[in-house]
Each structure stands twice: as C-alpha cells, then as structure tokens.
Amino acid sequence: MDDTYILAIESSCDETSVAIIKNGCEEIHTVVLSQMDIHATFGGVVPEVASRHHIENITMVLEQALMEANLTMDDITAIAITYGPGLIGSLLVGVQAAKTLAYIYDKPLVPVHHIAGHIYANNLVEPLEFPLIALVVSGGHTDLIYMKEDYSFERIGGTLDDAVGEAYDKAARVMNLPYPGGPRVDKLAATGEDTYPLPLPLDDDSYNFSFSGLKSAVINISHNEAQRGNEIRVADLATSFQNRVVEILTKKTMHALKSYHVKNLIVAGGVAANKGLRTHLEEVCKENGIHLCVPPIKYCTDNAAMIGAAGYFAYKKGRRGDLTLSAKATDKLH
Ligand code: KG4
Ligand code: ZN
Numbered sequence: 001m002d003d004t005y006i007l008a009i010e011s012s013c014d015e016t017s018v019a020i021i022k023n024g025c026e027e028i029h030t031v032v033l034s035q036m037d038i039h040a041t042f043g044g045v046v047p048e049v050a051s052r053h054h055i056e057n058i059t060m061v062l063e064q065a066l067m068e069a070n071l072t073m074d075d076i077t078a079i080a081i082t083y084g085p086g087l088i089g090s091l092l093v094g095v096q097a098a099k100t101l102a103y104i105y106d107k108p109l110v111p112v113h114h115i116a117g118h119i120y121a122n123n124l125v126e127p128l129e130f131p132l133i134a135l136v137v138s139g140g141h142t143d144l145i146y147m148k149e150d151y152s153f154e155r156i157g158g159t160l161d162d163a164v165g166e167a168y169d170k171a172a173r174v175m176n177l178p179y180p181g182g183p184r185v186d187k188l189a190a191t192g193e194d195t196y197p198l199p200l201p202l203d204d205d206s207y208n209f210s211f212s213g214l215k216s217a218v219i220n221i222s223h224n225e226a227q228r229g230n231e232i233r234v235a236d237l238a239t240s241f242q243n244r245v246v247e248i249l250t251k252k253t254m255h256a257l258k259s260y261h262v263k264n265l266i267v268a269g270g271v272a273a274n275k276g277l278r279t280h281l282e283e284v285c286k287e288n289g290i291h292l293c294v295p296p297i298k299y300c301t302d303n304a305a306m307i308g309a310a311g312y313f314a315y316k317k318g319r320r321g322d323l324t325l326s327a328k329a330t331d332k333l334h
Helices: 036-040 047-069 088-105 114-124 164-174 181-189 212-227 234-259 275-287 304-316
Strands: 005-010 015-022 026-034 078-084 109-113 132-137 142-147 154-158 264-268 291-293
Touching: 005 047, 005 088, 005 304, 015 047, 015 304, 026 047, 026 304, 036 047, 047 088, 078 088, 078 114, 078 304, 088 109, 109 114, 109 304, 114 132, 114 142, 114 264, 114 304, 132 234, 142 234, 154 234, 164 181, 164 212, 164 234, 181 234, 181 275, 212 234, 234 275, 264 275, 275 291
Parallel strands: 005 078, 078 109, 132 264, 264 291
Antiparallel strands: 005 015, 015 026, 132 142, 142 154
8 A cells, every 4th residue: 555645734823833744653754833932022822923923934844844854745645734723813824825735736635623633643652542532631622532433532521611731821920930831830840849728620520620710729829928928939839730730630531531441541732741740640540551642742732743643544534625624713623
C-alpha cells in the first residue's frame, strides 16, 4: 500500500504551524511559529493581533515546512486543516490557506476538529488502543471522551464552566505571574506546600467538572490576605491549587475508566504538559493496571503534527471538505 503524506495546518489560536505526517504516526517535519512573546505583553491572546500575525506568517511557515522536509506538494496525499473550534479570525487564515492549496494542487481537503488533533497527538507516540478514555485538558476544554474505535468520540462529561487551562491562567494572574500562567503555576507548585484550604471542586459521582469556584477561592484568599496586609505565599497557593485540580481530574477519570470497563487512558491538550498531573496519573494508573499514554510536551500544546495525525484517520474515514468549508469558533467534537 502506498504511504499517505498529510500536510497539516493549525492556526486556531496563537501558533502558526504546518506539519507533514506519514501514515498518521510518523512526524516527517513540523514548524511551529509561536506568538507567545507578542501576546505576553498584553497578558493574554489578543484575537485581532493573532490573526494579523497568522496572515503575515502562514506562507513562510508552509514553505519552510516543505523545504525542511525535503518534499514538494507532489509528495502530499491530502491537506488537513483545523477548521475549529478556536479564534475565528485565526482559524480563517489557516482554512483559507488550506483551501487555496487544495484548489491549486488538486488535493483532497480534510477538516479536523482541534480536539481530535489533541487526542491523536498520542498516536505519534504509539498506536491508540481501543476502547479508551481520553482526558482532554486545554485552555478551552476539559472533557472526558469515550472512544470505542478510531474517530468515534462520545463525550461522557466535561466542565460546566471554566476549562482547566483557563482556571490555571486566571489563578496565575491573581498570583501576579505573567502569561501564560499554566506552566508557571506548575513550576511553582513543585516548590510549595499545600497549606491553603481550597475546596475539591464538584466532588460528586458525575463525570463533570467545575473550576470557577476553585478560581474564585484563589481570588478570595488573595483579597483576604491583602486586606490583612499579608503577602500571599505564592508557591503554597500554587501547590494547593494544583493539588485540588490534579486530585479531581484523576478521581473522575478513574471513575470513568472503572464504570466503562476501559483499560486505556490517554491525556490530551495543553494542560497534559502539567508535571503534577502527569506524575499523579502515572502512579494511579500503575496501581490500577491502566495503560497510560501522555504525549511529550512538544505535542501537548498547539501544533500541526497532531492535526496531521488526526487528519490521516479522518482521511481514511472519507472525511472531506470543499471550497465552501468555513471556520467555526465552536463545534461539537466529531
Ligand atoms: O491546548 P492548548 O495549547 O490551547 C488550547 O487549545 O486551549 O492549551 C493551552 C493551555 C493554557 O491555558 C496553558 O496555560 C495551559 O494549557 N498549560 C498548562 C501547562 N502548560 C500549558 N497548564 C498547566 N500546567 C502546564 N504545565
Ligand atoms: Zn489546543
């Protein structure tokens, strides 16, 4: 059988990325151009600024990816594109680039949901084993997904309010840590002590999460300390916050694995880079005979390699887009 080379484009937030992936599992080459430093000065991603930078960079990133991979468009089987969810102005740039390439070079266009990409980042590590539970933890999502086979997604629960990455970023702001807050809270959490009495959020039998109460508790502690003229012990607050997040994510994930009689767990999304979460899940999965797959850090945050991996399976399933394909700021995982 001929090899399938997917050229993938990801531009849903503040990374302009292009990758070439062989057969859904082999990363030939990836270029990620991050705008993080630009947005850091604003304390968060500014959508207008992000889309403008995507426009400036997309052609260069595309050319660089093909050149460094030593390939031409003739070698490419299909073009995979993140059509959503994400920032609409950012998504539009990638979608337009993908449609243009598909038209000019007469290649199939394969629309990929951003979260399917995060999930399939794990396929770049080892082939996914089914059935599995995917714990999706990113800046915009916190979901538990049941997959009985490739490209079949059943959402069994998720956050009722803030996504976990969003909670990290907001908690970090209260702690006066610069953007992006998640990795900084993670780093500090390793140095502090769990001394602040934060609640374990939505500790019930459902597969749902809620992080807005935990975030408010962090804000309240910081205000109370300020009113008393005390400094916040930032490292201790980071440790207390992270412990609660990790505990509830692990508890609900293990509950889902047990109830669905599933022995495979994968973790996906930017917060999968969290050291506390990775370490705790490793321990608990080992104790419970669960096979755990967590992507290396470079595949956790947004990149086109994961879109190329998912794009391969979407392509094999016959998913196609045409020149009417439009970007979607929100969409159900499918
Ligand atoms: O998946 P991602 O790159 O973008 C979205 O699709 O949302 O995730 C970004 C999120 C941000 O909220 C960032 O703070 C968080 O992932 N994040 C982390 C860590 N690394 C990234 N949160 C906690 N600990 C980390 N080490
Ligand atoms: Zn993402």
